Amino acid sequence: MTTWHIILIASAATLALKLVGHLVPAGFLERERPARIADLLTVALLAALIAVQTLGVGQEIVVDARVPALIVAAALYALRVPFIVVVAVAALVAAGIRALG
Amino acid sequence: MNERTAADATAAGDGDGEGDGAEERSTAVRDSLAVGLATAIYGVSFGALSVAAGLDIWQTCFLSLVMFTGGSQFALVGVLASGGVAAGGSAIATAAMLGIRNVVYGMRMKPIVDDVDPTTGRGSIWRRIAAAWVTIDESTAVALAQPNDRAARVGFWVTGITIFVGWNLTTLAGALIGDAIGDTRAWGLDAAAAAAFLGLLWPRLKRFQAGAVAVAAAVVATLTTPVLMPGLPVLVAAVVAIVVGWFNLFDRRRTS
Numbered sequence: 576m577t578t579w580h581i582i583l584i585a586s587a588a589t590l591a592l593k594l595v596g597h598l599v600p601a602g603f604l605e606r607e608r609p610a611r612i613a614d615l616l617t618v619a620l621l622a623a624l625i626a627v628q629t630l631g632v633g634q635e636i637v638v639d640a641r642v643p644a645l646i647v648a649a650a651l652y653a654l655r656v657p658f659i660v661v662v663a664v665a666a667l668v669a670a671g672i673r674a675l676g
Numbered sequence: 677m678n679e680r681t682a683a684d685a686t687a688a689g690d691g692d693g694e695g696d697g698a699e700e701r702s703t704a705v706r707d708s709l710a711v712g713l714a715t716a717i718y719g720v721s722f723g724a725l726s727v728a729a730g731l732d733i734w735q736t737c738f739l740s741l742v743m744f745t746g747g748s749q750f751a752l753v754g755v756l757a758s759g760g761v762a763a764g765g766s767a768i769a770t771a772a773m774l775g776i777r778n779v780v781y782g783m784r785m786k787p788i789v790d791d792v793d794p795t796t797g798r799g800s801i802w803r804r805i806a807a808a809w810v811t812i813d814e815s816t817a818v819a820l821a822q823p824n825d826r827a828a829r830v831g832f833w834v835t836g837i838t839i840f841v842g843w844n845l846t847t848l849a850g851a852l853i854g855d856a857i858g859d860t861r862a863w864g865l866d867a868a869a870a871a872a873f874l875g876l877l878w879p880r881l882k883r884f885q886a887g888a889v890a891v892a893a894a895v896v897a898t899l900t901t902p903v904l905m906p907g908l909p910v911l912v913a914a915v916v917a918i919v920v921g922w923f924n925l926f927d928r929r930r931t932s
Binding site for chain 2: 576577578579580581582584585586588589590592593594595596597598605608610611612613614615616617618619620621622623624625626627628629630631633634635636640641644645648649652657658659661662663664665666667668669670671673674
């Protein structure tokens with residue numbers, strides 16, 4: 576598989592899902608349990624991605640400048656600072672710690 | 677998106693047809709432009725992170741044009757950044773699973789955006805495809821927040837189109853920036869990716885159940901990282917959502 580294959584398959588899948596919502600009669604996902612699972616699936620995947628992105632280096636768990644950067648980001652989101660500002664500050668914190676260390 | 681907004685929208689849906697609604701529609705346009713422009717800006721971070729993950733500028737722009745759903749886009753490049761092409765299967769699966777919520781959004785938006793032809797009783801297929809293409813968190817949220825169906829339709833289209841145009845332009849800008857800066861770790865872009873995921877997760881944590889799933893999924897992903905191929909820990913963590921969602925565990929309102 577090349578990077579282009581991955582991109583094409585993933586894009587086709589996500590676009591197909593969007594079309595399903597608009598073209599297929601509502602039914603299955605309108606029910607309570609599937610709707611709840613779809614909702615929680617998003618939460619679980621995002622949380623797992625945060626963990627891997629913050630602590631993972633390949634198959635190792637490494638605590639480094641990313642951890643304080645994420646803590647600062649969480650504090651800023653709690654203060655309702657806009658997304659793009661938080662992302663930039665998180666990068667700055669990690670870059671600053673690495674430059675000093 | 678949570679059940680409260682969906683319920684609000686159902687309750688508000690009956691208001692259609694009273695007065696000409698011009699004021700509601702111009703409010704909808706204002707809401708849409710505010711949300712749309714704010715959202716479009718962070719295409720810069722996607723573009724930069726995507727190039728940092730090893731995608732080229734064409735591949736990065738293709739994702740924003742065709743995939744066009746932020747969570748899946750960030751996830752795809754995030755998994756590829758940690759596992760490379762070998763993690764391609766996991767990258768596709770993660771992006772696709774994050775796209776499942778768009779099915780739910782589409783079902784909620786269909787009756788609002790469908791402009792049914794009174795003679796044939798059917799909506800235009802092209803309009804439906806366009807609507808599906810721009811069905812994302814923000815266009816759905818703005819539409820559901822409007823007081824009646826006509827304002828909701830305006831909100832959906834203006835938000836969706838504003839973000840589509842803006843997101844693609846800022847993706848290109850971000851990709852060019854990412855291409856120019858070279859060593860992405862020194863610039864803290866790996867931490868920026870984590871902060872971006874946190875920003876997508878944050879508004880979904882209002883309920884206790886969601887918070888519990890987030891913590892458990894993060895723990896599972898961390899614990900399985902040393903023993904599984906890169907990309908797989910995220911998929912394993914998704915099982916948490918299926919188990920908790922199926923049995924409706926931890927279902928109590930957060931009281932703070």
